[in-house]
Amino acid sequence: MKGRPFVILNMASTIDGRIALRGRRPLKLSSEEDFARVHRLRSECQAVLVGVETVIADDPKLTVKEEFVPGASNPLRVILDSRGRLPTDSAVLDGTADTLVVTSGDCSGTFEGAEVLRCGVGRVDLHRLLRLLEERGVEKLLVEGGGTVAWSFLGSGLVDLFQVYIAPSVLGDSQAPSLFAGALASSVEDLVPMRLQEVTVLGGGVLLTFLPDTSGGPLKDEG
Numbered sequence: 001m002k003g004r005p006f007v008i009l010n011m012a013s014t015i016d017g018r019i020a021l022r023g024r025r026p027l028k029l030s031s032e033e034d035f036a037r038v039h040r041l042r043s044e045c046q047a048v049l050v051g052v053e054t055v056i057a058d059d060p061k062l063t064v065k066e067e068f069v070p071g072a073s074n075p076l077r078v079i080l081d082s083r084g085r086l087p088t089d090s091a092v093l094d095g096t097a098d099t100l101v102v103t104s105g106d107c108s109g110t111f112e113g114a115e116v117l118r119c120g121v122g123r124v125d126l127h128r129l130l131r132l133l134e135e136r137g138v139e140k141l142l143v144e145g146g147g148t149v150a151w152s153f154l155g156s157g158l159v160d161l162f163q164v165y166i167a168p169s170v171l172g173d174s175q176a177p178s179l180f181a182g183a184l185a186s187s188v189e190d191l192v193p194m195r196l197q198e199v200t201v202l203g204g205g206v207l208l209t210f211l212p213d214t215s216g217g218p219l220k221d222e223g
């Protein structure tokens, strides 16, 4: 046991790695088959987590749809929201499942329809949050984005399994949000190596499953 939940990062992108339209406008990428897979995945996890920008942009419910998994119970919905910016009419506050809004320690915001957990200085402390979630019985956590949160988890070594559904389309906009919105990375040493575990053709697209590559040091520049 690692002292934290097993973390699955799941996202969907275009062939060119874009996850939304410019300006964070929503882009439907998952096929019906992939939606069904994501809902099954949610039903197998005790908590599902997104960043506040995803809630502002997409207003997701983050529940398990009855049509995909009959009789399933909903995971805890966890929103990373250091400054308490979550809109009060968000679907995650609708009471259909439990919701935990995680803010930094200096944020005094409260939300009707959600529990607030204050965790970290300035920004939510992911390591501490994961320890607290484990103490609450979360064994498997599903992280569903967006790109900033995805990079925070990956860059902190907190992703145990990464699944990305590649939709059969190209956006062709370098200003559109991409899978991982990190800080500037400028050399091959900055690459985060991953090991391909599985390739599945699904609903016209392809599902790639990666594990963290723990085989050694950074990639060498062969050029």
Ligand SMILES: NC(=O)c1ccc[n+]([C@@H]2O[C@H](COP(=O)([O-])OP(=O)(O)OC[C@H]3O[C@@H](n4cnc5c(N)ncnc54)[C@H](OP(=O)(O)O)[C@@H]3O)[C@@H](O)[C@H]2O)c1
Residues within 6 Å of the ligand: 010, 011, 012, 013, 018, 019, 020, 021, 023, 024, 025, 026, 027, 029, 050, 051, 052, 053, 054, 055, 057, 058, 080, 081, 082, 083, 084, 085, 123, 124, 125, 126, 144, 145, 146, 147, 148, 149, 150, 152, 177, 181
């Ligand atoms: N295709 C897909 O699979 C998929 C999935 C999800 C979202 N999306 C798209 O992604 C876009 C949103 O992504 P985004 O990158 O702009 O935002 P995001 O990752 O959804 O949320 C980022 C925000 O979370 C808050 N946060 C708090 N603690 C954090 C921490 N430790 N690490 C990282 N973030 C933390 C920060 O805001 P504060 O500083 O205010 O707390 C941060 O700006 C939308 O366009 C949405 O449609 C696509």
